[in-house]
Amino acid sequence: MNKWNDNKAWFMVIPVFLVVAVSAILPLMTVVNYSLQDIFSPTQRIFVGTEWYRDALTDPRLQEAFGRQMLFSGLVLLIEIPLGILIALMMPKKGWGASLSLVLVALPLLIPWNVIGTIWIIFTRPDIGLFGAAINHLGLVFDHTASPLDAWITVMLMEVWHWTPLVVLLAYAGLQAIPEAYFHAAKIDGASSWATFRYIQLPKLRGVLTIAILLRFMDSFLIYAEPFVLTGGGPGNATTFLSIYLVKIAVGQFDLGPAAAFSIIYFLIILLISWLFYQVLLKAGTGEKS
Amino acid sequence: MSLVLDKICKHVGNERHIDNISLQLEPGTFNVLLGRTLAGKTSLMRLMAGLDRPSSGRLLMKGKDLTGLPVRQRDVAMVYQQFINYPSMTVYKNIASPLKLAKVNKKELDRRVREVAEMLHIENLLDRLPVELSGGQQQRTAIARALVKDAELLLLDEPLVNLDYKLREELRIEMREIFKRRDAIVVYATTEPLEALTLGGNTAVMHAGQLEQFGPTVEVYQNPQSSRIAKAFSDPQINIVPARLVGGQLHIGTAASIPLAQHMHGLADGEYQVGMRANHLRLVQKSDEDLAFAAQVEIAEISGSETYIHLSNAEQSWTVQLPGIHSYPMGAAATIYINPSQLYLFTAQGQLAASTQTAARI
Amino acid sequence: MARIELKNLAHAYQPNPKDAADYALKPIDHVWQDGLAYALLGPSGCGKTTLLNIISGLLKPSQGQILFDGTDVTTRAPQERNIAQVFQFPVIYDTMSVYNNLAFPLRNRKVAETNIRSRVEEIAEMLDLSADLEKRAANLSADAKQKISLGRGLVRSDVAAILFDEPLTVIDPHLKLLLRRKLKQIHARFKLTMVYVTHDQLEALTFADRVVVMNDGQVLQIGTPQELFETPRHTFVGFFIGSPGMNFLACRVSRGKALVGSAQIALAADYGALEGDFELGIRPEFLKLHATQTLGSLPVKICENENLGSCKIITVQLADQQLKVRLGEEETPPTTAGFLEFPAAWIRLYAKGLLVEPEPRKQPTQEVPP
Known part of the structure; x- marks a missing residue:
């Protein structure tokens, strides 16, 4: 009688193990396997070692896509996080106004990704799109199919429109969770609204902002469907982000080996940067050296 | 038939939460576990309930070994510090829930729910939801749910700690009445000596995972076997002063030495600790025998009907408990008096050597 | 300031x-x-x-x-x-x-x-x-x-x-x-x-x-x-301040005495003119319990004796009403019946919950018993 009768409980965990194994571990192992071989057909493969990795790391087009991707994700964070906090700060705290603004803010999140691309194609068309036509009527030339800058602006606008609401919701929830006493104390101490934000609201938002930054970073780093629908990676390679390039190799050229090696590198980059963010944000504002 | 703990130990990592406790509790008794926070009261209750499994030792109920039996196969009920009720169920359904699980028939269930609700004075609240109740009423509901089961072991873990003091006072007295008439073994954890004394029954004093003393509550209070137990079982805390016994004279602190009081006769020379209960100390002299200590008032705390005066002198701090309400300005000089017949004497190691209730034992 | x-x-x-x-x-x-x-x-x-x-x-x-x-x-x-x-x-x-x-x-x-x-x-x-x-x-x-x-x-x-x-x-x-x-x-x-x-x-x-x-x-x-x-x-103040709180007894006041059932409790002289139904309030600390009859004390039944270590709380019954009496640690109360003394200086009278001021008002001079 040295065991708990409740050892049975372990059996309950088995389904989760199976799901994780099938959905994550097995595919990952397959990809690792592919990345070390040259595959001509399902029966014809040659072991190539780390060749695909060396190729991938020295591929100038991949390096370009990586730079593009970093710039994109950086801009996304720089715009969405402050904008999200700002909107959350301006939203009413209670009453019907609070519910209404929450619903309005959440709307973009409810739309499927590919539909968003289509919406923006129409919205920004220089001939009939509300946005594109309006801009062109102002005398500015705007065409995301022709100008790389216009393509970037469009993808960026779409991304900000689509995902800032998530940051707003997180920040709003974080703000609501701050006890009233803090605001009372700040008033009594004579703090300005900037000081109240800087010393009460921002520090208290640290937790939710960590989550928001991680989510927005990972998600924007993986962006695929929207630019694919909107620009297809063009004009030229202007909006060919990492995932779009990856799909081009894997599906377009059917280079399974290099694509697999690329995937692994991609995965490791996200893991590494997310970990860095997490470490920095965990220690930010706690007085420890990061 | 009784509950027996046989050399129970519980280790978590390198920490000893429960250290070799043996204890026998009889049905129909009320047993208080008294000790500070982290003394091991909750750990011991979890072991009794079967929520945790001891690292070593056995637990027997009616002579049957229950050591490995999970909690749902035991006949036990528990009440916690927090007011835990099912939020979506009415008070009636909350109380009825253990009986429903036990498949008691409807008529019997209704009778028992109403009976126990009446006992706890919540019979007019049966249709309410927990959120509509005050803290006291919520805890009454939780206690009712524990009682209705008629379990052979009923555990209450500081159930009154989150209530206002007047409610606490009221419920303590009610609980004592309710548990007088039951056959179950009741175990009640508290940090407050006054609560133990109000509830009566037996008291087990715990410290750092160990059982220090077990016996009828008043007896443990009057004869604490060590200075540690005396400290745990006194509020305000007993004053402990080092002393030395030389040739029949007891030298206490800087006060004049005194001949041994009657209850100390027969003690050997050596180092001792003198224990003085706060309520035995006075700030006025009553007889020529009184010991006197000069000190300064730090603060006078006033409870509703008593005043606790905290004082200090070069050697240590003191607490004097006086009935009635008095104000003493901070920093005022005062002299503390006590009759030698009321002194407790502990050995230098802290073992009881003499108390007013017993003759000297060493 | x-x-x-x-x-x-x-x-x-x-x-x-x-x-x-x-x-x-x-x-x-x-x-x-x-x-x-x-x-x-x-x-x-x-x-x-x-x-x-x-x-x-x-x-x-x-x-x-x-x-x-x-x-x-x-x-x-x-x-x-x-x-x-x-x-x-x-x-x-x-x-x-x-x-x-x-x-x-x-x-x-x-x-x-x-x-x-x-x-x-x-x-x-x-x-x-x-x-x-x-x-x-x-x-x-x-x-x-x-x-x-x-x-x-x-x-x-x-x-x-x-x-x-x-x-x-x-x-x-x-x-x-x-x-x-x-x-x-x-x-x-x-x-x-x-x-x-x-x-x-x-x-x-x-x-x-x-x-x-x-x-x-x-x-x-x-x-x-x-x-x-x-x-x-x-x-409410009497009840809320103090543990246990003040005792309250329904009584009828007439000619300087409070009647609880048939028991008569003498009131302080300045309550002399008062007549009617009141609540008599007295703190458990101020009541005195004797084993034998003393001047002015009333026979009571002892219901309960709680030993709280530093004091004892005795519940007694007078007519059909219960009171709590607080005794010192060293005092030994009678076991089944005793005699309760109500010091007049500590008796307060209340009508509809509010204190009735005695006329003319006189501060009690007696010290709190130690």
Whole structure:
């Protein structure tokens, strides 16, 4: 009688193990396997070692896509996080106004990704799109199919429109969770609204902002469907982000080996940067050296 | 038939939460576990309930070994510090829930729910939801749910700690009445000596995972076997002063030495600790025998009907408990008096050597 | 520092209150003296927090005025009232050092940095925080944080009153005593008007010069701890202050005697003219229980004897009503029946819950029995 009768409980965990194994571990192992071989057909493969990795790391087009991707994700964070906090700060705290603004803010999140691309194609068309036509009527030339800058602006606008609401919701929830006493104390101490934000609201938002930054970073780093629908990676390679390039190799050229090696590198980059963010944000504002 | 703990130990990592406790509790008794926070009261209750499994030792109920039996196969009920009720169920359904699980028939269930609700004075609240109740009423509901089961072991873990003091006072007295008439073994954890004394029954004093003393509550209070137990079982805390016994004279602190009081006769020379209960100390002299200590008032705390005066002198701090309400300005000089017949004497190691209730034992 | 005047002040949370029950705070008229410590004491939901919030300016009363030193501040916001407040949970600025926390209210008021330094250091010294000034406030214990909250009020030289909202709730029991002492020292030194909300009688009676006892939105009595104990002006005060609370017996008063059933209790001479039905109140501490009949004592049945270590609480029955008697540890009560003495000086009479003043009023001169 040295065991708990409740050892049975372990059996309950088995389904989760199976799901994780099938959905994550097995595919990952397959990809690792592919990345070390040259595959001509399902029966014809040659072991190539780390060749695909060396190729991938020295591929100038991949390096370009990586730079593009970093710039994109950086801009996304720089715009969405402050904008999200700002909107959350301006939203009413209670009453019907609070519910209404929450619903309005959440709307973009409810739309499927590919539909968003289509919406923006129409919205920004220089001939009939509300946005594109309006801009062109102002005398500015705007065409995301022709100008790389216009393509970037469009993808960026779409991304900000689509995902800032998530940051707003997180920040709003974080703000609501701050006890009233803090605001009372700040008033009594004579703090300005900037000081109240800087010393009460921002520090208290640290937790939710960590989550928001991680989510927005990972998600924007993986962006695929929207630019694919909107620009297809063009004009030229202007909006060919990492995932779009990856799909081009894997599906377009059917280079399974290099694509697999690329995937692994991609995965490791996200893991590494997310970990860095997490470490920095965990220690930010706690007085420890990061 | 009784509950027996046989050399129970519980280790978590390198920490000893429960250290070799043996204890026998009889049905129909009320047993208080008294000790500070982290003394091991909750750990011991979890072991009794079967929520945790001891690292070593056995637990027997009616002579049957229950050591490995999970909690749902035991006949036990528990009440916690927090007011835990099912939020979506009415008070009636909350109380009825253990009986429903036990498949008691409807008529019997209704009778028992109403009976126990009446006992706890919540019979007019049966249709309410927990959120509509005050803290006291919520805890009454939780206690009712524990009682209705008629379990052979009923555990209450500081159930009154989150209530206002007047409610606490009221419920303590009610609980004592309710548990007088039951056959179950009741175990009640508290940090407050006054609560133990109000509830009566037996008291087990715990410290750092160990059982220090077990016996009828008043007896443990009057004869604490060590200075540690005396400290745990006194509020305000007993004053402990080092002393030395030389040739029949007891030298206490800087006060004049005194001949041994009657209850100390027969003690050997050596180092001792003198224990003085706060309520035995006075700030006025009553007889020529009184010991006197000069000190300064730090603060006078006033409870509703008593005043606790905290004082200090070069050697240590003191607490004097006086009935009635008095104000003493901070920093005022005062002299503390006590009759030698009321002194407790502990050995230098802290073992009881003499108390007013017993003759000297060493 | 300020004298606080409450003029016909009341508050109802919903508009257009119809009857007394709609008021969270029923009308009060009172002047609180400058430099005294007041405690608002009462069970949860009695309106004490409502009153505190009106004083601090977080809540605008639905009627009446509040004046600080004669100036009407009813419509002023908290920051315009020169008050400081310590909340139930410590409010500190997490990202700042202790020094910056204490300096914050002064910096917001554009005080010169050299003056800030001397003031902050003085207050930190007073609160035993000097060693922690450079530490981050977020990493300190709850009691230190609570001292910082208090310190942010004390650094300001313009503070009219400091308000406390159950400030010791999250403090470890063994540190509460130290903080209580600190509060008293600060009060003695700065002579600030302080208002302290609590439901704990020990905290209220220890802290305050005057205790404001509230129940059900109403201020029942404002008095010193001794007054509340000896002469409760309302039966609730008698019940709420003291453990156990005051005994109350329904009685009929006639010709200077109170009749409880057939038992006659002699009243003090100044109650002579009174006639009618009253409640007789007497504290368990003042009753005397004898084994044999003495002059004026009444036969009672002993129902219960609780030994509480430092004292004994005896429940006795007189006619069909029960009373509690508190005896010293060394006293041995009779076991089944005894004789109860009611010292006339400690008997109070109540009609509809309110104290009936004897005519002419005479202060009891007898000392509290030790």
